[in-house]
Amino acid sequence: MFTFLLTVALLGMLGLIGSLILYFTSKRFHVDEDPRIDEICSLLPGANCGGCGFKGCRDFATRCVKQENVDGLFCPVSGQDGMSAIAAVLGVKAKAHARKVAVLKCAGSCQARPAIHEYMGVRSCAVMDSTGVGTTGCSFGCLGCGDCVAVCQFGALSMNPETGLPEIDSAKCTACGACVAECPRHLIELRPAGKNDRRVWVACSSRDKGAVARKVCSASCIGCGKCSRECPCGAIEVKDNLAYINPALCSACGKCVEVCPTKAIHATFSINLNSAES
Amino acid sequence: MRLTFKKGGIHPAENKTASTRIEMQPLPMTVCVPLSQHIGAPAEPTARRGDKVERGQLIGRAAGTVSANVHAPISGTVASVDNAVLADGRPGRVVIIKADEESHAADTAAREEYWKKVADSSFGDTSNDPHTPEELRDMILGAGISGMGGATFPTHVKLKTGAVKPDIMIINGCECEPYLMCDDALMRNYALRVVQGSQLLARAAGAEKTIIAIEDNKPEAIDAMRKAAAAFDGMEVVAVKTKYPQGGEKQLIAAVTGRYVASGALPISTGVVVDNVATAFAVWQAVATSTPLIERVITVTGDIPAPERKNYLTATGTPLSELPFTLPENAKAILGGPMMGRCAVNLDAPVTKGTSGLLLKSTGAKRTVYPCIRCGACVDVCPMGLEPYLLATYGRLHRWDDARQADVADCLECGSCSYACPSNRPILDFIRIAKKRSR
Numbered sequence: 001m002f003t004f005l006l007t008v009a010l011l012g013m014l015g016l017i018g019s020l021i022l023y024f025t026s027k028r029f030h031v032d033e034d035p036r037i038d039e040i041c042s043l044l045p046g047a048n049c050g051g052c053g054f055k056g057c058r059d060f061a062t063r064c065v066k067q068e069n070v071d072g073l074f075c076p077v078s079g080q081d082g083m084s085a086i087a088a089v090l091g092v093k094a095k096a097h098a099r100k101v102a103v104l105k106c107a108g109s110c111q112a113r114p115a116i117h118e119y120m121g122v123r124s125c126a127v128m129d130s131t132g133v134g135t136t137g138c139s140f141g142c143l144g145c146g147d148c149v150a151v152c153q154f155g156a157l158s159m160n161p162e163t164g165l166p167e168i169d170s171a172k173c174t175a176c177g178a179c180v181a182e183c184p185r186h187l188i189e190l191r192p193a194g195k196n197d198r199r200v201w202v203a204c205s206s207r208d209k210g211a212v213a214r215k216v217c218s219a220s221c222i223g224c225g226k227c228s229r230e231c232p233c234g235a236i237e238v239k240d241n242l243a244y245i246n247p248a249l250c251s252a253c254g255k256c257v258e259v260c261p262t263k264a265i266h267a268t269f270s271i272n273l274n275s276a277e278s
Numbered sequence: 279m280r281l282t283f284k285k286g287g288i289h290p291a292e293n294k295t296a297s298t299r300i301e302m303q304p305l306p307m308t309v310c311v312p313l314s315q316h317i318g319a320p321a322e323p324t325a326r327r328g329d330k331v332e333r334g335q336l337i338g339r340a341a342g343t344v345s346a347n348v349h350a351p352i353s354g355t356v357a358s359v360d361n362a363v364l365a366d367g368r369p370g371r372v373v374i375i376k377a378d379e380e381s382h383a384a385d386t387a388a389r390e391e392y393w394k395k396v397a398d399s400s401f402g403d404t405s406n407d408p409h410t411p412e413e414l415r416d417m418i419l420g421a422g423i424s425g426m427g428g429a430t431f432p433t434h435v436k437l438k439t440g441a442v443k444p445d446i447m448i449i450n451g452c453e454c455e456p457y458l459m460c461d462d463a464l465m466r467n468y469a470l471r472v473v474q475g476s477q478l479l480a481r482a483a484g485a486e487k488t489i490i491a492i493e494d495n496k497p498e499a500i501d502a503m504r505k506a507a508a509a510f511d512g513m514e515v516v517a518v519k520t521k522y523p524q525g526g527e528k529q530l531i532a533a534v535t536g537r538y539v540a541s542g543a544l545p546i547s548t549g550v551v552v553d554n555v556a557t558a559f560a561v562w563q564a565v566a567t568s569t570p571l572i573e574r575v576i577t578v579t580g581d582i583p584a585p586e587r588k589n590y591l592t593a594t595g596t597p598l599s600e601l602p603f604t605l606p607e608n609a610k611a612i613l614g615g616p617m618m619g620r621c622a623v624n625l626d627a628p629v630t631k632g633t634s635g636l637l638l639k640s641t642g643a644k645r646t647v648y649p650c651i652r653c654g655a656c657v658d659v660c661p662m663g664l665e666p667y668l669l670a671t672y673g674r675l676h677r678w679d680d681a682r683q684a685d686v687a688d689c690l691e692c693g694s695c696s697y698a699c700p701s702n703r704p705i706l707d708f709i710r711i712a713k714k715r716s717r
Contacts, residue, residue: 127707133366137367
């Protein structure tokens with residue numbers, strides 16, 4: 001009986017001492033945290049995707065509270081409405097932010113760009129890129145192992161088994177930029193979604209000369225410059241055998257899409273080719 | 279006790295079956311000379327389209343501190359300065375030179391005469407070379423010499439020592455990669471030249487002692503080098519244990535001198551400079567005969583008929599496909615050895631300064647990857663004392679900060695871990711990614 005009482009007493013004392021230490025340390029090292037941080041955190045998606053440029057949602061919320069407004073800060077997942085709500089917590093107004101979506105700058109499907117080498121390593125774009133050139137003759141294009149699909153937290157990317165290329169669901173894309181950072185060949189670009197979801201981009205990244213690029217892929221940009229001559233806005237620049245459409249200048253008229261001889265320029269809207277010819 | 283590094287290492291099948299003779303590969307009619315045959319900035323082209331160039335003339339000037347000159351390997355007319363697809367399938371800037379019948383015949387005759395002179399031991403004695411170390415370094419820079427063991431680091435940069443004065447020059451004749459025999463062949467056939475070049479390199483670096491280290495699976499090369507080095511002061515030829523990666527810079531320093539390079543430090547911090555035997559040979563050529571680096575010995579070997587496994591003295595810029603070999607079925611071409619070599623997808627691409635061998639393997643079935651069984655084989659064999667399984671996991675899970683903390687930057691990418699793994703796990707592939715992205 002004595003052993004039992006002694007054990008209870010000793011453990012009780014240990015517990016008491018421990019709780020006193022904990023009590024005083026928590027008093028001594030207490031950090032006052034702005035309650036607005038928690039409030040903003042509850043408004044954020046909590047995916048910690050890093051699309052805002054901060055380490056996670058809480059880091060982003062801390063920053064919002066610290067600077068007392070949301071200028072220059074944007075959570076691509078919450079979007080404009082979410083940012084307005086966050087701004088309301090801080091008692092300010094959010095500025096308008098153009099929505100962006102990811103686009104793939106490669107159209108080298110299995111049909112356009114047949115495989116000529118065999119790859120025996122791990123199915124990972126990063127590994128494939130570090131060990132060799134991939135299975136096709138193009139050293140710039142998509143490797144097709146789906147590293148971008150694996151990294152997308154919003155299910156906006158999926159591999160199309162027919163083309164061997166990833167497809168981007170622009171409705172689900174939050175422009176967090178995870179896929180942009182992941183692609184070892186830097187094939188994904190975040191571009192403004194455009195008015196009425198109309199946008200045009202060059203779906204190729206090959207800086208090979210036209211003849212070389214064409215030989216390995218029938219959908220490649222050959223740097224002919226037809227698009228840049230046709231463009232009424234002067235938005236297209238051809239550099240290193242590759243055209244680039246500046247989204248800030250582009251009016252999404254679709255003239256370049258019509259003239260591109262290799263159909264390397266993609267658009268989110270359909271163009272009536274017959275009306276152009278007549 | 280045979281000299282070697284203390285931790286790790288593996289013993290892959292050697293397969294050193296090529297002939298040790300050095301055959302002359304005829305000069306090609308057209309060469310395609312990449313302007314980036316070294317680590318660092320690509321050379322700036324000095325020749326333009328339509329220019330007549332002589333064999334050995336400068337066509338690309340070193341651009342920046344870490345860069346090397348590039349010279350014309352044949353006489354002829356510059357057809358273009360353009361982008362071309364190189365052996366790894368990626369484009370690079372090249373100078374294409376086309377020879378005509380006349381210049382080709384003249385080049386061939388001059389080349390034959392030159393190599394006859396090189397073989398004549400009474401010619402080109404550099405033991406009383408009057409040049410100062412600075413002048414020697416300038417000559418090495420001028421000749422466009424970059425490390426010929428495979429890493430192709432510009433040699434003049436390595437010799438430019440800062441705060442630490444080196445006291446030992448190690449000449450690396452280990453050739454620990456299986457299959458490759460180009461250094462072995464060079465040491466057997468041109469031992470005197472390699473020794474003379476080593477002496478010049480040691481003088482250029484300011485080192486008093488020169489140690490030539492050769493793996494003990496090359497007894498003929500050791501004998502030849504010992505004979506040649508006997509007449510030189512402060513020169514020693516040591517046999518080191520045959521173990522991969524014995525030829526790794528840090529491993530060799532540890533084996534020969536017992537010094538260890540600190541994590542993140544350069545080998546020079548231990549007072550040692552390491553250069554390859556082929557580099558030493560190129561230095562002798564540059565100093566004694568004013569010949570730039572336009573030719574090198576390359577081993578063609580692998581799953582090809584035995585008589586075709588040979589060493590060729592090849593001009594840089596020669597298309598790989600011009601070398602005589604029969605491509606095996608389901609061929610996989612590797613530039614360099616099987617452990618650290620790079621996959622070659624374009625055999626029309628040229629031989630460069632760093633091409634030590636062309637290994638042609640016929641590929642077998644794809645090996646199944648099994649889960650890690652935590653056996654620790656990769657940890658046992660890692661010559662840098664790292665934990666490869668852990669680094670690979672960090673690489674796979676995108677934990678770059680953790681990888682940096684675990685010293686992923688010290689990995690020399692020797693591939694011992696992947697070789698030793700009983701589950702066929704692609705350990706090195708993921709470590710490479712972690713190394714790249716944790717920078």
